[in-house]
Amino acid sequence: MSNAITEIQQAKCLLIFGYNAADSHPVVARHILKARANGAKIIVCDPRKIESARIADQWLPLNNGSNMALVNAIANVIIEEDLYDKAFVQNNTEGFDAFREIASHYTPESVEQVTGLKAADIRLAARTYAAASEAMILWGMGVTQYGQAVDVVRGLAGLALLTGNFGRPGVGCGPVRGQNNVQGTCDMGMLPHQFPGYQSVADDVIRDKFEKAWGVTLSGTPGYRLTEVGHKADEGICKAFYIFGEDPAQTEADLAAMRATMRKMELVIVQDIFMTQTAEFADVIFPATSWGEHEGVYSSADRGFQRFYKAVNPSGDVKPDWEIFSLLATRMGYPMSYSNTEEIWDELRALAPLYAGVTYEKMADLKSVQWPCPTEDHPGTSYLFEGNKFSTPSGKGIFIGAEWRPPLEQPDSDYPLVLSTVREVGHYSCRSMTGNCSALQTLADEPGYVQMHPDDAKALGIDDQQLVWVSSRRGKVISRANYNDRVNKGVVYMTYQWWIGACNELTIEHVDPISSTPEFKYCAVKVEHIDDQAWAENYVQTEYSSLKARLKSHVANA
């Protein structure tokens, strides 16, 4: 995020795009409520009537998969109605003319059919956003989990550039990160093209610095991405998969393809805290300490480094993750030994100028330091781009426009509905942690729900709460119908943590060409009524019990 989470309260307008804060970040939702109480105008662009839409000044229920068309239309209004900040654009940006040219094809009137919105409503939203003295954009996976995702992110950033909404408190762009430390994994260089601190592996000077610090020669060729592993395994290029603290057999798109990929590997190493469905594929399992059993630093979505402490001693023969890597490195001939996490942290900050001034002391207890923080006397950075200096070679903000393109797999007579995967408040990610918490498990359990508009369900003869089959060209799962008049007709929604009602058996591995993120928000499915509901209820329980028993037996019989 370019701005701090707390600065949401200072915004005079919030443009919330494909982001359901109440379910995915309830405490961010409270900041949105406070902004509202402080008088901010709120515009929500989302096909579902999410909680934020209920308190919004304007809710734009756009068609699924039409994001780019709507963003371009908003840009069109801001430019053609002369609402943009000319001085800001003139002094601080590049690429305006090309951006304007693309936006000119997207009058609100011309996108009414694609977006399902009235031109007058798009115009009103664009005027509200442009008129605010401080306007902030928040987005989530409703933007990033499409085959056209990066283009939309650039388009939204373009709206902020047009209106001069960078480099001050209460403005900017907020991609609110989902997993607790997904910002941190990016910060730490868990990326195939960057060392820690966003430093390119292809840059000779930077590579030289890391080679000297680590005492080895390093590769300057970027690696491949997680979503490419399947193809690399098919081509015989990828032979081993070391999976650390994640559960791709539950969370990746098109799970049947993911399982086939893991079977092709000559070696699968899984390092985790729970016996997951991914761990079943392992040749080696390294058991690690959990959150609560070790200490360290996480990065919040707004670049805040924050320490967490150890609360309890683990009960098994488990080790902290960094110690496992050190043991393995040493055995493979590269001696590695750290005595604690602070030692690792100090090695990191010596190599990453963005974090150089962030000491353990400065993050002690409840304290938090937002990067960039280049020196120890620097307090950290609440909002980026102060003085309108951007992190580009020229220091200018760059407009990048793109034409809208539709999602890949359109509904047809065989699979007439669209499936979009979403979140629910009580469970997290693959559910190995929250599913082992009694209160959270009591609130929601297998097989989960498929949210449907009541009219769609009735047309299929499906009653509320009945079990149904949901299938796509890739798989078939059982789920429970949830009559939900907050969702739009023609589209069904499922959450991704269920094992029996696993929506990723259905999703498609069509990825954005730049980010390689799959199109989790759009694929064609059909929903079918099940006549024998008693059989179906029994089927869910039998499948669930046998899966749990199988995972338990791996541990019990080992």
Next chain:
Amino acid sequence: MKKSIVVCPYCGTGCKLKLVVENNKVIAAEPAMGRTNEGQLCLKGYYGWDFLNDTNLLTPRLKQPMIRRTRESALEAVSWDEAIQFASDKLMAIKKQYGPDAIMTTGSARGPGNEANYVMQKFARAVIGTNNVDHCARV
């Protein structure tokens, strides 16, 4: 009774809370005045800790290293020394036969923390010799 400061592991907001511990069991979570949460927590922050008490509701904790000696064998509990040797031998053999870029590694965007991820990417780059490092940001 003791209280330990942690950051909630369930989303990117970075809420600070205190785990209340008695006899090495967590018994409650209390909100703390973190920068981003200002004394607030959500459902998961308040009730997302009891898996630490080994509830075994959904799936068991992993408590010892395990290996599968062949693809057909069952998982077998072994010592750390043996598991590390087994993994090391296999990784070295694959690296020797196919080159370092035949090995894919991932980071964890969840509980382990930044230091563990730093060491993981160093392991991939400096020890295996590949930039095949990625994580679940895209899901």
